[in-house]
Amino acid sequence: MTEAPGPVWNRVHPVTPAVKGWKVLAVLLAIAVQQVGTNIGEAQDLVGTVGWGPVAAVVAAATVVGFVYAAIAWRMTRYAVDSEAVYLHTGVLFRQQRTARLDRVQAIDVVQPLLARLFGLAELKIEVAGGADSAVRLAFLREDQAQQLRNELLARAAGVEFGTEEQPEAPVAPEREVLAVSAGRLIGSLVRSVAIVFLLLGMIAAIVVAVVSREIGAAFGLLPLVLAAGGYLWGRFAGEFNFRAAQSPDGIRLRHGLLESRSQTVPPGRVQAVRISQAWLWRRKDWWRVQINVAGYGQVEEQQTENVLLPVGDRDEALLALWLVLPELGAADPRPVLDAALAGGGGAGEDPFTTSPRAARWLDPWSWSRNGYLVTERALLVRSGRFVRQLVVVPHERTQSVALSQGPLQRRLGVATVLLHSTPGPVAPQVVHLEESVAGALLVEQAARARTARAGAGPERWMRELRAQAARATVDVEREVPQPEPVEPEVPQPEPVEPDAPQPERVEAQLGLPEVAPPVTSQPEPVEPETHQPEVPRP
Amino acid sequence: MTEPLDARPGTDAARVFDPVGVAWQPVSPRLTTVRLISAGVWLLLPFAGGVVAAVLSGLAGLWAIPAVVLAVGLWIAVVVPRQVRAWGYAERDDDLLIRKGVMFRTLVVVPYGRMQFVDVQAGPLDRWGGIARVQLHTASPGTDAAIPGLVPAEAARLRDRLAARGEAQLAGL
Incomplete structure (x- = not known):
């Protein structure tokens, strides 16, 4: 890496080694617990023969090694921020110099593990879309320092000018809390989960086995099941405790966590796909869970909470969460559309969705009449599932690529599946078992929609808009360049997009596909195709 | 696409995957050769192993191993050219x-x-x-x-x- 000429290099907080040094011991302890958990008798024998002395010595040595290493690592860690990028140098034996461009930032998290929290420290995690372990992690900083650096990075990424006399520091973006999940609701949602059934079954079985066999050791065979279910539930509870979502001009703010607290900021236009789902046991309460794909967060296990936009909420809250991501659904009257998207289908009443044909009942006897899609001006809505209801929303401009697939059985029944490829995450959008001609038309139209929407809006827009806001706040209105779409400074306006014309006629003429009109809820205004075509410089 | 079409009247199953107006570029037929050789190399070992085991042990039942391997090989030989043509x-x-x-x-x-x-x-x-x-x-x-x-x-x-x-x-x- 070539070092930028002027970045000021900083060290992370000197207490960092004291927080990080425990890691070695924690790993050791985890291994020990794992081993002992399965062979508790042998472990007792081992300690019985060698005594506690060697065990204590090993623990002490590991602790010392951990702290010494952490101290050296601290000395080797330096970071810097300039207007273009954030730089991080780390590593003791294997050195690493990492540069992350600010205009490629996908999300910024302030993470406080329990121990760091006690010291008033926090880790700043700057997520970029580079696959697993691509984040720039500044650990640890003072909590207020981390907050301030986050504001600075977001402001710089958004293109807000500061460092001048009237604005010496990065402006703190105002935020408005929109959603909060109470502890009672969270516990209620976990009680109505499948994991609790496994946990109870495992515990009952363990007790029965212990009573019948008159030996406590026999029950240990069921320990993994109980631990897995219990661990899952605890992970959900601890991770999603005190969940709050707020809206601010620099993105969606999510705060949650019992022991490890996490404060996430996802800038506008960084959410690639949304899933609203309802477990079977939640239906009577009409509770929903909202998850998102963000390029930086990547593929995560079920337990991790980075990709959760709302752990549990009633229908209004879930739709509010969706609104945070996609304020403009592109439907004339969104509420009936969304109600149909969440709970509609199955042959009851009028259904704006295009569902699987009746032939698909052989492949999906339960949900075929619910599985379906709806196209609005801004997004594709995919509804599926009868027992676990699910709605996936993909904004047109976030579609990576589209595919059509058909197996031998599907071919016999004349159906095909349309897949939308999104960045790694919990949401994998696909419309299953559509009628062939419908699927074929959806494929090409969706590709065209993605292209036109793409040409109209990009992540860069966020910066332009905020720059315009900043300009409006500081500069005279007369001197300002007229903006096509005026934005109020207080209310965050995430990316207004010109209506994208799907141009179905053109596409069909091009590909000669059977004519199937997409069920667009409101007709987009006719837009000249030229205005949306990206300029392609011919070499 | 040489796949038999769906018999339902008025629809053309292959059409969805073969829209008119798109000039498909085929991949090189050499891919067939390469894939068949590659498959042959992989199948040769279990085939030879099965034959040797059957001959040495004298058990008639063990001939099932090379037979199955041979059947897999024949299937691959039939499928691969079609797959390559379909690409x-x-x-x-x-x-x-x-x-x-x-x-x-x-x-x-x-x-x-x-x-x-x-x-x-x-x-x-x-x-x-x-x-x-x-x-x-x-x-x-x-x-x-x-x-x-x-x-x-x-x-x-x-x-x-x-x-x-x-x-x-x-x-x-």
Whole structure:
């Protein structure tokens, strides 16, 4: 890496080694617990023969090694921020110099593990879309320092000018809390989960086995099941405790966590796909869970909470969460559309969705009449599932690529599946078992929609808009360049997009596909195709 | 597409995967040779092992192993040429279309602007056969956009062309 000429290099907080040094011991302890958990008798024998002395010595040595290493690592860690990028140098034996461009930032998290929290420290995690372990992690900083650096990075990424006399520091973006999940609701949602059934079954079985066999050791065979279910539930509870979502001009703010607290900021236009789902046991309460794909967060296990936009909420809250991501659904009257998207289908009443044909009942006897899609001006809505209801929303401009697939059985029944490829995450959008001609038309139209929407809006827009806001706040209105779409400074306006014309006629003429009109809820205004075509410089 | 069409009147099952107006580029027939040799090499070992075991032990039942291996080999010999024929790609103004599969068909549309990087790969057998594989990657791991069996010159041309088009339509995520 070539070092930028002027970045000021900083060290992370000197207490960092004291927080990080425990890691070695924690790993050791985890291994020990794992081993002992399965062979508790042998472990007792081992300690019985060698005594506690060697065990204590090993623990002490590991602790010392951990702290010494952490101290050296601290000395080797330096970071810097300039207007273009954030730089991080780390590593003791294997050195690493990492540069992350600010205009490629996908999300910024302030993470406080329990121990760091006690010291008033926090880790700043700057997520970029580079696959697993691509984040720039500044650990640890003072909590207020981390907050301030986050504001600075977001402001710089958004293109807000500061460092001048009237604005010496990065402006703190105002935020408005929109959603909060109470502890009672969270516990209620976990009680109505499948994991609790496994946990109870495992515990009952363990007790029965212990009573019948008159030996406590026999029950240990069921320990993994109980631990897995219990661990899952605890992970959900601890991770999603005190969940709050707020809206601010620099993105969606999510705060949650019992022991490890996490404060996430996802800038506008960084959410690639949304899933609203309802477990079977939640239906009577009409509770929903909202998850998102963000390029930086990547593929995560079920337990991790980075990709959760709302752990549990009633229908209004879930739709509010969706609104945070996609304020403009592109439907004339969104509420009936969304109600149909969440709970509609199955042959009851009028259904704006295009569902699987009746032939698909052989492949999906339960949900075929619910599985379906709806196209609005801004997004594709995919509804599926009868027992676990699910709605996936993909904004047109976030579609990576589209595919059509058909197996031998599907071919016999004349159906095909349309897949939308999104960045790694919990949401994998696909419309299953559509009628062939419908699927074929959806494929090409969706590709065209993605292209036109793409040409109209990009992540860069966020910066332009905020720059315009900043300009409006500081500069005279007369001197300002007229903006096509005026934005109020207080209310965050995430990316207004010109209506994208799907141009179905053109596409069909091009590909000669059977004519199937997409069920667009409101007709987009006719837009000249030229205005949306990206300029392609011919070499 | 040589697959029998669906018998329902008025519909044309293959049409969805073979839209008119798209000029499909086939992949090189050398891919068939390379794939068959590769499969042959892999199957030779269990086949020979099965024969040796059957001969040495004298158990008639053990002949089932080479028989099964042979059956798999014959199946591959039948399927691979059809698969290679089914593979096709088309460069359009804004996106690349790739279709493949005989039993399980897919048709992928990858917009040039969504491309993150392009791979050109050729293993030793591929190089011997004079073919290479071009793969497009988007930000989604789900994008399965690979074109095997291109002659190296075409692979290089496609790579450069894709890279140029991707750059021209470049956008973030």
